[in-house]
Amino acid sequence: MLFRKGLNKIKPYEPGKPIEEVKRALGLKEVYKLASNEIPFVPVYIRKAIYEEINNINRYPEGSSFYLRRSLASKLKVKESQIVFGNGSDELITLALRATIENKDEVIIGYPTFLVYEIQSAVFGAKIIRVPLSNLRYDLEAMASKVTKKTKIIFVANPDNPTGTYVAQKEVEEFLKSIPKTILVVFDEAYFEFAPSDFPNTFDFLKKRGNIIITRTFSKVYGLAGLRIGYAITTEAIANVLNKIREPFNINRFAQVAALAAIKNDKFLKNTRSYILNEKKYLYKELRRLNVSFKESATNFVLIDFKKDANKFNSYLLKKGIIVRPLSGWGLKNYFRVTVGLHKENEKFIRCFENYLNTED
């Protein structure tokens, strides 16, 4: 057989439907995308940096992301040599696996959780140990109980996607005490900037324990999902390996200059966060009014329990020009996930939800 064993079992990642596709397929003029946990504004302040960089696009970018690395290290108070940039934080997950997994090593993941851990673990031939969430939260104790001599990596999406739940400082502290230091623990903090104050200080754990990778992204609160850039903070030893095995020019010029502009713009970050948190409150209030069950979320999206198959409702919303994320691919067919959008988008979503409940249900 041409392909490596196990690849035929992999179910491809299904992204949220793109706006363009839904407009084309349904003949709609206006479509709101509340499906992929992006923020609803364009960070227009990065335009200047992007325009200037156009003058250099005939040249390869700097492979080390030099200026961005320097600036991020100083902002996060880590060494430059502790940072690895990725083509989205997705790439950092892949790199962690590529660097570590050998035949039938085990990877422990929550279930359901962010799908990339499982897909990429399968690509590298790892044995995947799924640990069910408990009440839609990571069950760290149960995860720790699954450690064997073959365990290489434990992935913790915190806050988690698609549930929006998080594990707090104390829980993570207890969890790490029970995990042998030889095992790599990856804390995927893609939604870190939206998380509440008892969120774990994983930088401290990294200092004390080593063998931790913290991944974060410019795709969410910074609004650069289309440029693809994320970063990992880890030990120098791990960063060296990941930097050695990544592709030499994995971060393109536009991503480098945009991310650099983004980390200097605290105002955009602050305003975005506060807009999203306010709109999330609006959604909570309206969902409660409609008697809809949902999970309070530490992110920019909300998991909704539709109590029965949500597919018909998803199709209804699509026809109204609203894309949300059905979750049957996660084994949650009675649930869907809605990203917090602009106020007018959230309002339309609620209006459609109310109409559906009053008429079609």
Ligand SMILES: Cc1ncc(COP(=O)(O)O)c(C=O)c1O
């Ligand atoms: C938990 C989690 N991790 C990682 C990512 C990947 O983000 P990116 O590759 O855009 O940095 C996402 C994106 O939705 C996510 O939800």
